[in-house]
Amino acid sequence: MARNILIKPIISEKAEGLSDKQGQYTFVVDRKANKIEIRKAVEKMYSVNVESVNTLTMPGKSKKRFTRAGVQSGRVSPIKKAIVKLAAGEEIDFFGDI
Secondary structure (H helix, E strand, O other): OOOOOOEEEEEOHHHHHHHHHOOOOEEEEEHHHHHHHHHHHHHHHHOOOOEEEEEEEEOOEEEEEEEOOEEEEEEEOOOOOOOOOOEOOOOOOOOOOO
C-alpha cells in the first residue's frame, strides 16, 4: 500500500477490557483510511478474520505549558481510531515476543 494504514495499537485499560471480553481491538490509524482498507490491513498483518470495523475521529486539543520563558501554547493533532471486532475464537497477541 502507498501509505501505512495501521499506526499503532492502543494499549489501555479500556482497550484491554474490550479485547478480553468482546474480542475487539483498538488501533490508531491513518486519518484518510476507510473501513475497507483498515479491514484488509488488519487481516494481512495479523492473519485473522475481521467481522466489523468501527471508526471515530478524536478532535485535536489545545495545550499550554508553563515554562521559565512564559506560557507556551500549542495544539495536539487529531487522530483516527478504529475498533476492530474479530471472528469468534480469534485473538491478536501484542505481547507475544516479550
